[in-house]
Structures are given as structure tokens and as C-alpha cells.
Amino acid sequence: MDWTRILVNTAGEIFAPTTAAYALAAIGLNVHFGLTGLLNMGQAGFMLIGAYGFAISTIAGWPLWAAVLVALAAAALFGLLLGIPTLKLRGDYLAIVTIAAAEIVRLVGRSTALTELTGASSGLRGNSYKHTFQDASPFADGTVALGPFEYSMNASNSWWIRIVGWGLVALTCLLIWLLIRSPWGRVLKGIREDEDAVRSLGKNVYSYKMQALVLGGVIGALAGIVYVLPRAVQPDSMGRPMTFFVWTILLLGGAATVFGPLLGSIIFWVSLMFIKSVMRVGVPESIMRTEQIEQFGWVIVGVTLMVLVIFRPQGILGDKKELAIDVR
Amino acid sequence: MSADYTVPEPVPFATTTAGRDRVTADLSHVARTPGVIKPDAIVVADQVTRHFGGMTAVDVAHLEVQRGAITALIGPNGAGKTTLFNLLTGFDRPSTGTWSFDNRSLSGVSAARVARSGMVRTFQLTKALSRMTVIENMRLGATHQPGENLFTALVPPLWRAREKEITEQAEELLARFKLDAKRDDYAGSLSGGQRKLLEMARALMSRPTMVMLDEPMAGVNPALTQSLLGHIQSLREDGTTVLFVEHDMHMVRHISDWVVVMAEGRIVAEGPPEDVMADQAVIDAYLGAHHDTDLGDDALLEDGIERLEAKEQNR
Numbered sequence A: 001m002d003w004t005r006i007l008v009n010t011a012g013e014i015f016a017p018t019t020a021a022y023a024l025a026a027i028g029l030n031v032h033f034g035l036t037g038l039l040n041m042g043q044a045g046f047m048l049i050g051a052y053g054f055a056i057s058t059i060a061g062w063p064l065w066a067a068v069l070v071a072l073a074a075a076a077l078f079g080l081l082l083g084i085p086t087l088k089l090r091g092d093y094l095a096i097v098t099i100a101a102a103e104i105v106r107l108v109g110r111s112t113a114l115t116e117l118t119g120a121s122s123g124l125r126g127n128s129y130k131h132t133f134q135d136a137s138p139f140a141d142g143t144v145a146l147g148p149f150e151y152s153m154n155a156s157n158s159w160w161i162r163i164v165g166w167g168l169v170a171l172t173c174l175l176i177w178l179l180i181r182s183p184w185g186r187v188l189k190g191i192r193e194d195e196d197a198v199r200s201l202g203k204n205v206y207s208y209k210m211q212a213l214v215l216g217g218v219i220g221a222l223a224g225i226v227y228v229l230p231r232a233v234q235p236d237s238m239g240r241p242m243t244f245f246v247w248t249i250l251l252l253g254g255a256a257t258v259f260g261p262l263l264g265s266i267i268f269w270v271s272l273m274f275i276k277s278v279m280r281v282g283v284p285e286s287i288m289r290t291e292q293i294e295q296f297g298w299v300i301v302g303v304t305l306m307v308l309v310i311f312r313p314q315g316i317l318g319d320k321k322e323l324a325i326d327v328r
Numbered sequence B: 001m002s003a004d005y006t007v008p009e010p011v012p013f014a015t016t017t018a019g020r021d022r023v024t025a026d027l028s029h030v031a032r033t034p035g036v037i038k039p040d041a042i043v044v045a046d047q048v049t050r051h052f053g054g055m056t057a058v059d060v061a062h063l064e065v066q067r068g069a070i071t072a073l074i075g076p077n078g079a080g081k082t083t084l085f086n087l088l089t090g091f092d093r094p095s096t097g098t099w100s101f102d103n104r105s106l107s108g109v110s111a112a113r114v115a116r117s118g119m120v121r122t123f124q125l126t127k128a129l130s131r132m133t134v135i136e137n138m139r140l141g142a143t144h145q146p147g148e149n150l151f152t153a154l155v156p157p158l159w160r161a162r163e164k165e166i167t168e169q170a171e172e173l174l175a176r177f178k179l180d181a182k183r184d185d186y187a188g189s190l191s192g193g194q195r196k197l198l199e200m201a202r203a204l205m206s207r208p209t210m211v212m213l214d215e216p217m218a219g220v221n222p223a224l225t226q227s228l229l230g231h232i233q234s235l236r237e238d239g240t241t242v243l244f245v246e247h248d249m250h251m252v253r254h255i256s257d258w259v260v261v262m263a264e265g266r267i268v269a270e271g272p273p274e275d276v277m278a279d280q281a282v283i284d285a286y287l288g289a290h291h292d293t294d295l296g297d298d299a300l301l302e303d304g305i306e307r308l309e310a311k312e313q314n315r
Helices: A003-015 A017-036 A043-059 A064-086 A091-110 A112-118 A131-135 A159-180 A183-193 A195-200 A205-228 A240-253 A260-282 A290-311 B020-027 B081-088 B111-116 B134-140 B160-176 B192-204 B222-237 B249-255 B273-278 B280-287 B298-314
Strands: A143-146 A149-152 B041-052 B055-066 B070-074 B096-101 B119-121 B210-214 B241-245 B258-263 B266-271
Touching: A003 A017, A003 A149, A003 A260, A017 A043, A017 A159, A017 A183, A017 A205, A017 A240, A017 A260, A043 A064, A043 A091, A043 A112, A043 A205, A043 A240, A064 A091, A064 A131, A064 A205, A091 A112, A091 A240, A131 A159, A149 A159, A159 A183, A159 A205, A183 A195, A183 A205, A183 B134, A195 A205, A195 B111, A240 A260, A240 A290, A260 A290, B020 B055, B020 B222, B041 B081, B041 B241, B055 B081, B055 B241, B055 B266, B070 B081, B070 B222, B070 B249, B081 B096, B081 B210, B081 B241, B111 B119, B119 B192, B134 B160, B134 B192, B160 B192, B192 B210, B192 B222, B222 B241, B222 B249, B249 B273, B258 B273, B258 B280, B266 B273, B266 B280, B273 B280
Parallel strands: B070 B241, B070 B258, B119 B210, B210 B241
Antiparallel strands: A143 A149, B041 B055, B041 B096, B258 B266
16 A cells, blocks of 8 residues: 555645635635524535636636636625525525525526536636636746645646635635624624624624625635636536535534634545545455545545534534534 | 712703602603603604504504603513514514604614614513623624724724723623623523623613613512612613513512503503502403412411301301
8 A cells, every 4th residue: 555645645635725715615604604603505606606707707808806806796796696585584594595596506507508608517628717817826837846745836736726725715714813803793793693682782683694695605706716726617516515515614623713614624625535545545446446435435524524513513623612503 | 970079050940850759750740541641752652553463462552651761561461562662672563653762753663773773672581692701792782883894893903992992881881780700701601680681781881762671570589680670770860761561560669650551452551650550450450459469478378268268157
């Protein structure tokens, strides 16, 4: 068994672009659920909107900054549209509406009527929208090795996307750190506990919930951009499972904490990669084929989530007294 | 109200000085009829009705609440007291009707805006925000905190000064309500009575002109009841109007200046506590004949037995 290769592969996941993208998505979801108590079951929808917004406007010839703005604005608009009818209602309704809305985004994206724009079910090829981002890199092209990790500087799965992705994670963590300690964050926590009490104290609960939904959604769109930059926009790879992975990550790390989503994402992807790498080498083909090992990895994710909810509902970094998902 | 208070200059007219004496004097001329007009009403409600399907929960033709007074709202279960509370504070929409608070119409105004206009309420089932600390609960009650805006929140220097003021005010109130030892505990760890105190203290953070208390004494132990009563009375001395729903008749008798009785959604009687509690209709509908006596008192039992025996002998 080639342990060095397995360990390098696994350690590479710690700072992989996908890990950063999921950390961002979970940070967005943390604004919804951890801070405000909104059950958003459609975070993948926000990510897909961001990905489409960025890719389509880049393909249309827009510069990088404009494309990013389009993605964020589209997610904000999506959040507003979702929030207007649902935020006046109690929690669970939002869960149903968001899961449906995320599916609508995916199904519209893959419908053949929009092939010109979205490439339907085959999606948008990465090379058609990556150039503006790669051109923005200040570094010289080529391959750079840092210890055992060797990636190209600017091309697809690059150091450049890692730097930008984790830079964004750091920035949003700072943002959440500031907000969680501010009076604004306090109003959100109050809403999470009991909206009527907060209403009786003169706060416009509807407006605060809307702000949280839009802010978390915009961070989700950012995550969508980071997620598709090293690959392609594939509507079917950004469906319900993605939302559930984001939830697993958030609950694993600890909702309502600043670094929970970050830690959750790292642990999630590292352990998944470790399990799959070890099994690929260790389990003979006669017992489990490679694609079955892939599936088995996800089975383990499901079991982990169940174990987590039962034995450590507040997550790794969470404060049980403050927020445990089993007391609602 | 400092200690070195000198004798004030005489004023030509005795205008609204707050407090019990003033309120008693003002209300002494008011007729004891339902829907009567008050000399200085802060809340005026007209034709307020609320139907739930075919059931009429509230049907109030006219109601005025005297400014600066402690008004009790009593009545049997299902009389519509809490529904009327919810309507007045914007937590429920009426089927018909209008009302004003401090000469501003509040019908159809959202709960948050009602609170911002100075009418703050508490709830029958206490709504302490359990997973926030006591001091955070208190801070949430304050108004005019610029940091509650998403963008100012990101720049702490813009809201730190106000936060400090709020914290000082909160600590002062906590000390008054004897919750200062619990400052950094989660509100969920408080006892039921302490949560009632916290909810009331939190409501006072916004310095409201009127406080609406929905059963402030439910589940509170006798010693704590005493201090709660004291707090409510000191509110009146500060000029705050209090309207409360309560089933504890001792409390109603002890602190209220005016009592409004509701039954089946309507106001059936109004007046000072002594008068209302002597009203035969109120006794029949709500209080019961022995409302003044301790039902656990053996004398009552003996009294009943004697009467039964007398009845036997009369046969």
C-alpha cells in the first residue's frame, strides 16, 4: 500500500478549492441557520445561481469584476424572491420552499430550451469562462511544487484558485466574526430564539430575516463561483446532495460559530478522501469496485450525519448551551 | 429625584404630575359605566371586534385607558383579554375597529412599530430568549442602537458608545430587579419567576410610555410577587401607564387604579377596584361569592357544614 501517496492526497484536501467552496457555502448557511434560525434547504440553488451568473456573463464577454457582481446580484434577487412570500411564515415553510426553489433553478438550467445560454444538462465547459479569472493572476504560468504538493500556478486546478478561494474564506470569516459580535447579530440571535419577543421589542423581524437570507445567499453564490472555477458548471452536480453536504459540514463544525463551517469542511473532505483512498488500495476488486467505493464514501457521510445529530448535536466547535439542533 | 431636592416654585395650575394621588384624583370624577370617557386617555379604542370563524372573541364598543394609571383587565378565561392585548399591540389583526395611542392611530400598524411608538408588551407565556445571556436579553430591548443596521454593525466605533450607555442602563435595571447576579447566565437557566422579571426589565429598556403586562404574576412565588408589585407601582410614579391582565385578585385590588372587566368579548363593568369587586354582576360572572375568603380556611368549611346542618334541621 502506498501510504505516502494516500497521505499526500488526503492532506491536499485540506486546502483544495472544493474545500474552500464548501466552507464558503457553509458560512453562508451559518448566517441563515446558525444566526437567524432560517431552515434554508436550498443552499445549492444559491451556489448554482452564482455559478451560472458568473459563467454566463463571462462567456458574454463581461470582465471579471462585472461577472462576479452579476453572480452576487442574481443570488440577492433570488433571496428576495424566496423571502417575500415565505419569511412572514414560520420556519418550516421556508425549508420546503427553498428546497423546491433550488430544484427549479437546477431544472431550468438543464432544460433544453435554454441550451444556448446554459448548455442544458451537459452544462458549461470550464474553459469557456475561466480565462478572465486566470488572466487576473499576478503570477507567472507554469507548475509550482510546494513540498509534496504540485499544482499549476494559474491553470484549472491551480494555486491561484486556492489563494483566492481561501482568501475569500478568510474575509467572510472576518465578516461573520464582526457581525456575530454586533448588535445586528444580537437581533438575529433573538429572532432565532423567539421572533415574537423580538417583535415586541420594536425590531422589524421581517427585514432582519430578509437581510440574513440575502447575505447568506450571496456568500453561497461566491461559493458557487469558487466551486466551478476548477471544473465545469454541471447543474446535476449541484443539486440536493450538495445542499445536504453543506448542512453536514455546518453541523459537523458547529452552527453559530465563526470557524465551525471552515473546520467542518476540512474534516468532511479530508476524511472522505482518506476513506476512499484507503479503500481503493485496500479493498480487492472482487469485493467492491471503484465506483462502489465512491458510493460507499457517501454512505459513510450519511451515517456520520446521523451519529453527529444523535451524539453531538452542537457540532465540534459549538456551545451546547447556546445552540443544539435537537432543541428547537 | 435627587435627595437635595428643594421646594419647587408654585405653578399657577396643578398640571399632570404623575403618581397615585394624581391618578386617583383624576379618576374620582369618572362614572362607573363600561366604555366611559376618561379625562386624559392614552389609549382610545372604538368598535374593535375580532372574529375567529363564527366565534366573536372581542367586541369592544369603546374603551379608554387613563394616562399614567395602572389599569387592570380582568375576566373569566376566554373573555378575550389576551386577544384584545394582541390587537392593541399589533400581534393580531382586528375584524373591525380603530384605536389610537397617544393621539396617533395604531390600527393596522405592525407589532414592531407599535413597540417603537412606546407601547411595549410582555407575554403570558414568558418569552425570555433562552440561549442568550441575561445581559444580551436586556441589550436587545434598547432602542436607537445604530449597530443594529447591517452596515454600521461592521464598524464597531460607530456603535460602541451607544452600546456602553445601553449596558449601563441594563445593569441599573437588573440591579433594580435583583437579577444582577445572573448577568452573564443564559436566560434559559433562570427560574420561571426570574424570567418574568427579566421580560419586564427588558421591556423597560426602551423607556416605554405604556407597558402592557399579560399575567405578570402567573407562576411567581409570593416573595417575588411583592417586589414585582413594587416595580409596577414605581412605574406609575415615573408616569408610565400600565395595563395588565391578571387573575390574582389580591394584586388587582392592591395596585390598580381602575379595573376593566371583560366577559364574552365585551366590557361588562369598569371602575375603581373596590366598586368593581362589589358589583354583583362581576361577582356572579367571574369572582364567585367567596372571592374575598381564603378557600383553604377551615372556618369556611365549618361555615358550610353549619349551614348544611341548619338546612337539615329546617326540614
